Amino acid sequence: MELMTRDFGKVDIDQNEVIKFTQGLPGFENYREYVLLTLPGPNPFFILQSVEEQELAFITVDPWEVVSGYEVNINDGDKSFLKITNKEEVLILVIGTIHEELSDMTVNLAAPLIINVRAKLGKQIILEESGYAVRQPIFSQEAKEQVVK
């Protein structure tokens, strides 16, 4: 099907690429279907684009490509909710926030996106007790080193 996207214009996506976030994301509870769009080349960034709203999209990134020492524990309730049976089917991404310009991007390590790529189910979980930052800088060496709890 054809999808109008915020950053890529019109793209052709397959219905089975759609990931269902059945609870939405905090602040966007009513938008529940997204696709992950890749950027050219080897690149840790993805765009999480809403299927329902063209203007709703997030920069997401593989956290282990941009920070070190990050750990995510998915509790049993969420594993069951996302129908996770083994870790190979789990994709974990974090959302990036741009403040003034791209290079000052921070990532939200406190609330990663957990995606079951097999079942096409996703949820933004909140790591309440982790002490991870909601705004972790990623584009400087010092920033990377600060991440460990």
Next chain:
Amino acid sequence: MLVLTRKKDEKIIIGNDIVITVLNIEGGQVSLGISAPEDVAIYRDEIYAEIMAENKEAAGRKIDLGQLSELGKQGEKADG
């Protein structure tokens, strides 16, 4: 808003399957035990509000894919 008064070890039942137990009350703090189905998300209000605000900020604007792509490549290099 419904207001209920509960003592330590007393419970509140919401619907058929959510039970909130007052576990402890001490010095202006209340510990609550919550049992609910796994598809019910439970968070402290202020943390949920913080994530909500950050998501709204993150969803803010169209991005320059070319520039993001370049930054991504630089990141890869930095990691060796």
